[in-house]
Amino acid sequence: MKKPRRLETVGFLFPGIGLLAVFIIFPILLTAWVSLNHWSMLTPLSEMNFVGFENYAKIFEQETFKRALINTFTYSAANLVVMIPLSLLFGLLLYQAALKGTALVRTLLFLPYIIPSVAVAIVWGYLYSPMFGPFNEILAFFHLPAQQWLGSLDQAMLSLVILNVWQTLGYYVVIVIAGLTEISQDYYEAAAIDGANSLQKLFYITIPLLKRSLSFIVIIMTINTLQVFDPIYVLTQGGPANSTNVVSYHMYDTAFNFGNPGQASAMAFILYVVVLFFTILQLRLFKTDF
Numbered sequence: 001m002k003k004p005r006r007l008e009t010v011g012f013l014f015p016g017i018g019l020l021a022v023f024i025i026f027p028i029l030l031t032a033w034v035s036l037n038h039w040s041m042l043t044p045l046s047e048m049n050f051v052g053f054e055n056y057a058k059i060f061e062q063e064t065f066k067r068a069l070i071n072t073f074t075y076s077a078a079n080l081v082v083m084i085p086l087s088l089l090f091g092l093l094l095y096q097a098a099l100k101g102t103a104l105v106r107t108l109l110f111l112p113y114i115i116p117s118v119a120v121a122i123v124w125g126y127l128y129s130p131m132f133g134p135f136n137e138i139l140a141f142f143h144l145p146a147q148q149w150l151g152s153l154d155q156a157m158l159s160l161v162i163l164n165v166w167q168t169l170g171y172y173v174v175i176v177i178a179g180l181t182e183i184s185q186d187y188y189e190a191a192a193i194d195g196a197n198s199l200q201k202l203f204y205i206t207i208p209l210l211k212r213s214l215s216f217i218v219i220i221m222t223i224n225t226l227q228v229f230d231p232i233y234v235l236t237q238g239g240p241a242n243s244t245n246v247v248s249y250h251m252y253d254t255a256f257n258f259g260n261p262g263q264a265s266a267m268a269f270i271l272y273v274v275v276l277f278f279t280i281l282q283l284r285l286f287k288t289d290f
Contacts (some may be wrong), residue, residue, distance in 0.1 A: 013274070017223060026231055027060040027226045028272065030188055031180070031265045031268050031269055031272075032265075032269050033205055034048070034261060034262060035055055035262060035263075035265035035266040035269050036050060036051065036052060036053070036055070036262075037049060037050050037051060037104055037266070038051045038055075038262050039261055039262055040259060040261075041255075041259070041261050042259075048135045051054070051107060051262070055262045055263045055265070056266045056270070057264040058263060059270075061267055064242060064245065064250065065247075065250060065267065067242050067245060068238075068242070068245045068246055068247050068249070068250040069244070069248050071157065071242075071244060071245055072226055072228075072246040072247045072248075072271075073226075074157060075160065075246060076162065076221075076222055076225035076226050077226055078157070078158075078161045078223060079161055079164055079165065079221060079225045080189070080225075083168070083169060083172060083217075083221060084217065084218065084221075086169055087169060087172035087173050087175070087176050088164070088176055088207075088210075088214070089145070090169070090173045090176075091173050091175075091176025091177050091179075091180060092176075092180070092202075092206070094106055094109075094177060094229055095176075095177050095180045096183075097103075097160075103190070106173070106174070106177070108170065109169060109170030109173055109174075109274065110170035110173075110174055111170065112166060112167045112168075112170060113168055113170050113171040113177055115167070115232065117167070117230035118230055118234055119234050120163070120167050120169045120231075121163070121230055121231040121234035123209065124163045124166075124231075124235070124236060125150070125234065125235050125279065127257075128149035128150050128159055128235075130146060130147070130148050130149060131150055133149070133286070135149065136149075150235055150236055150244075151199065151236065151240055152240070153240055153241060156236060156239070156240060156243050156244045157243060157244055160228075160232070160235070160236070160244060163231055164225070164231070166171075168221075168224070172221065175213050175217055176210065176213055176214075176217070178213065179209075179210045179213030180206070180210070181210065182209075183205070183206065183209045183210075187205045187209070188201055188205060191204070191205060192273065194251075200285075201247065208249060211286065215283075215286035217284075218282055219279055219282050219286075220285070222275075222278050222279070223263060223275055223278075223279060226233060226247050226271065226274060226275050226278070227248055227271070227275065228246055228248060229248040229249055229252070232244055232245075232246055232248070232249040233249060233252070238250065247267055247270070248271065250267060251264045251267040251268050251271070252264070254267065
């Protein structure tokens with residue numbers, strides 16, 4: 001009886017494993033192989049010239065790639081610093097059943113997340129317009145100087161972070177609210193009997209018991225922000241002066257504008273390793289199984 005059951009198990013798993021192999025494992029292996037070769041996308045794969053780790057050595061000699069790597073880490077870290085406290089704050093506020101209109105606010109917060117990123121970037125490009133953009137119009141109303149926003153070396157990255165916070169905050173707030181629903185009220189009742197105040201309940205009950213939800217938020221946010229591409233492509237193209245150039249956009253630029261898929265694949269594989277490293281590191285730090 002064991003052999004037929006094994007065949008049935010393999011049969012049921014085959015479609016999922018097959019799709020996983022075709023759309024995830026095979027592209028990763030192909031990218032790793034292309035990164036070890038010199039190749040033009042105008043020629044067949046059979047005409048690739050093996051160069052070993054030469055592509056990796058060359059991209060780490062490029063100041064542009066180093067800047068893109070730093071910008072990627074900066075963008076990801078800035079989102080984490082801003083988003084985690086905000087998602088926790090809004091989650092706690094919207095979880096309160098006594099407050100009226102929480103369902104409407106949850107919907108409005110989550111709505112931007114389901115809008116395509118390209119559409120959001122186009123709209124925010126208008127909002128950030130230095131000439132007639134609404135943001136500068138608001139500043140003018142308060143007699144404040146107009147800002148360059150995406151055209152400024154100092155403000156461009158911050159502007160992209162604000163855009164991402166606006167679009168994705170609702171998703172993480174929903175995760176926090178879902179985590180709060182799993183916390184038994186018995187803990188709070190026992191704490192109240194012991195004389196605990198609101199802050200003590202927050203730091204000794206709520207936040208520790210939200211560990212799984214917050215861990216999930218940190219991991220997913222890290223993965224998403226390290227791979228940011230759409231707003232960079234639509235709004236800044238890495239400018240001004242490479243101040244918003246990130247690895248994913250630099251990879252695209254290298255492959256399709258400079259015709260060097262070998263180096264672009266090396267960048268892609270490095271980004272994959274970085275994402276994998278931070279994911280495993282965070283899972284170890286949080287010691288959480290999802």
